[in-house]
Amino acid sequence: MAGRRSLISAEELVSRVCQGDQGAVSRALTRVTDESDGYEEIARSFFPFHGNSPTIGLCGSPGSGKSSLVNTLVSLLRKRGESVAILAVDPTSAYTGGAFLGDRIRVQQHALDEGVFFRSLATRGMVGGLNETIFSAIHVLEAYETEKKKKGFDWILIETVGTGQDEVDIADVVDTVVCVTAPYQGDEFQAMKAGTMEIADVFAVNKADLEEVDKAVASIKDALSLGLSHDEEAWSIPVHAVSARTGQGIDVLLESIEAHGKYLLDSGEIAVRRKRQLRKELSSLVSRLIRRNALERVTDCHIKALVEKKSDPLTLSRKILKGVS
Amino acid sequence: MDNKNAYRILIAKPGLDGHDRGAKVIVRALRDAGFEVIYTGIRQTAEMIARTALQEDVDAVGLSLLSGAHMTLFPRVVNLLKENGLGDVLVFGGGIIPEEDMIELKKQGVAEVFGPGTSTTDIASYLTTALDGASKQA
Numbered sequence: 033m034a035g036r037r038s039l040i041s042a043e044e045l046v047s048r049v050c051q052g053d054q055g056a057v058s059r060a061l062t063r064v065t066d067e068s069d070g071y072e073e074i075a076r077s078f079f080p081f082h083g084n085s086p087t088i089g090l091c092g093s094p095g096s097g098k099s100s101l102v103n104t105l106v107s108l109l110r111k112r113g114e115s116v117a118i119l120a121v122d123p124t125s126a127y128t129g130g131a132f133l134g135d136r137i138r139v140q141q142h143a144l145d146e147g148v149f150f151r152s153l154a155t156r157g158m159v160g161g162l163n164e165t166i167f168s169a170i171h172v173l174e175a176y177e178t179e180k181k182k183k184g185f186d187w188i189l190i191e192t193v194g195t196g197q198d199e200v201d202i203a204d205v206v207d208t209v210v211c212v213t214a215p216y217q218g219d220e221f222q223a224m225k226a227g228t229m230e231i232a233d234v235f236a237v238n239k240a241d242l243e244e245v246d247k248a249v250a251s252i253k254d255a256l257s258l259g260l261s262h263d264e265e266a267w268s269i270p271v272h273a274v275s276a277r278t279g280q281g282i283d284v285l286l287e288s289i290e291a292h293g294k295y296l297l298d299s300g301e302i303a304v305r306r307k308r309q310l311r312k313e314l315s316s317l318v319s320r321l322i323r324r325n326a327l328e329r330v331t332d333c334h335i336k337a338l339v340e341k342k343s344d345p346l347t348l349s350r351k352i353l354k355g356v357s
Numbered sequence: 358m359d360n361k362n363a364y365r366i367l368i369a370k371p372g373l374d375g376h377d378r379g380a381k382v383i384v385r386a387l388r389d390a391g392f393e394v395i396y397t398g399i400r401q402t403a404e405m406i407a408r409t410a411l412q413e414d415v416d417a418v419g420l421s422l423l424s425g426a427h428m429t430l431f432p433r434v435v436n437l438l439k440e441n442g443l444g445d446v447l448v449f450g451g452g453i454i455p456e457e458d459m460i461e462l463k464k465q466g467v468a469e470v471f472g473p474g475t476s477t478t479d480i481a482s483y484l485t486t487a488l489d490g491a492s493k494q495a
Contacts, residue, residue: 055442055443061414129391132396134395134396140401144404156363
């Protein structure tokens with residue numbers, strides 16, 4: 033579909049992105065996220081820009097205020113004259129394939145700011161709170177030439193779907209994970225669970241204008257203290273009470289995000305994380321290609337063999353996978 | 358690879374009227390019809406809508422307006438889209454819009470205008486037909 037978008041050649045698209053053309057950024061994002069004809073050449077051309085921008089992921093349950101927090105963070109970063117790109121992911125319906133991408137409503141005050149680029153993405157079937165093509169999308173943003181003639185936005189923020197307890201993929205995608213929570217979302221036992229709680233580099237307890245915010249902060253701190261490292265050099269995870277509504281604590285939150293970025297550089301941990309990102313990018317692509325290839329091999333003959341009990345799913349799946357190229 | 362991705366539609370509320378139940382009904386209906394739908398929220402300028410369309414790279418922009426300013430705002434969005442290199446984005450509208458205005462708006466580049474009482478299924482199938490046609494042409 034969308035043949036009109038295929039009109040620009042890959043080469044021209046890349047060069048226009050590298051010259052700071054936001055229309056080209058937008059088209060490039062469509063090509064790599066749609067995986068429409070010729071997208072591979074585009075994705076390949078943008079890959080070398082990996083690592084140009086610090087990437088910050090925001091995860092947390094639906095309604096915890098991720099988009100509103102993005103909005104206030106963007107305001108603060110723009111006051112300092114730094115450019116920001118945001119990729120915000122919302123769920124695709126498993127029933128209709130449609131989606132309502134609603135994160136944008138919270139940041140629309142920045143719609144006319146040339147230093148802000150916001151793109152909504154649908155999960156299109158991927159679990160884990162992200163879209164499968166997120167890596168290619170990030171590389172496009174890392175190639176964009178900003179007003180300061182620098183390659184890559186000063187900041188790239190990724191907002192996950194907000195599926196709740198299990199959206200940990202973001203930790204293999206970005207440099208710094210901010211976990212957003214809010215009062216009344218559970219006690220210290222909730223905070224002790226595996227899942228999103230264990231991938232946070234920084235905690236933001238949003239809605240600090242509500243009562244019980246202190247209790248929420250204390251619960252998380254309690255849970256974190258159970259796993260304190262003896263290594264004094266290790267990153268100690270900060271927990272901040274913030275309010276996207278009033279702006280309270282946002283400056284401190286940003287300071288922590290920046291401190292984490294500095295920690296990654298000083299400790300050498302950044303190299304570890306970037307490697308992890310590349311591994312994830314490669315493995316997710318491999319698994320998608322295998323899956324597509326293998327599923328194309330499933331035929332009615334196989335189903336017939338199952339109906340007639342002439343074979344079983346395990347034997348057949350092994351057989352199908354053997355032929356995968 | 359899989360080329361059957363959903364069409365992306367921006368639903369926008371230009372101008373000062375804050376009555377967006379209609380816009381929300383359309384958002385919901387299009388979502389359920391398999392579109393990826395982005396909503397701007399209320400009180401948007403034509404400039405904000407055009408830039409949002411650019412960043413989201415949408416296939417169509419739907420404008421909802423009940424205040425009577427459609428003759429000013431709809432054509433302005435159409436023109437700004439053109440200026441941003443998005444002349445091929447389908448623009449459609451809805452709201453309380455008199456028949457004679459509908460004719461004039463179509464002359465000025467609004468592809469279709471839907472009045473009160475239109476079935477949401479009709480809007481979804483109109484979009485599918487129009488966008489399928491546009492992508493075949495390209």
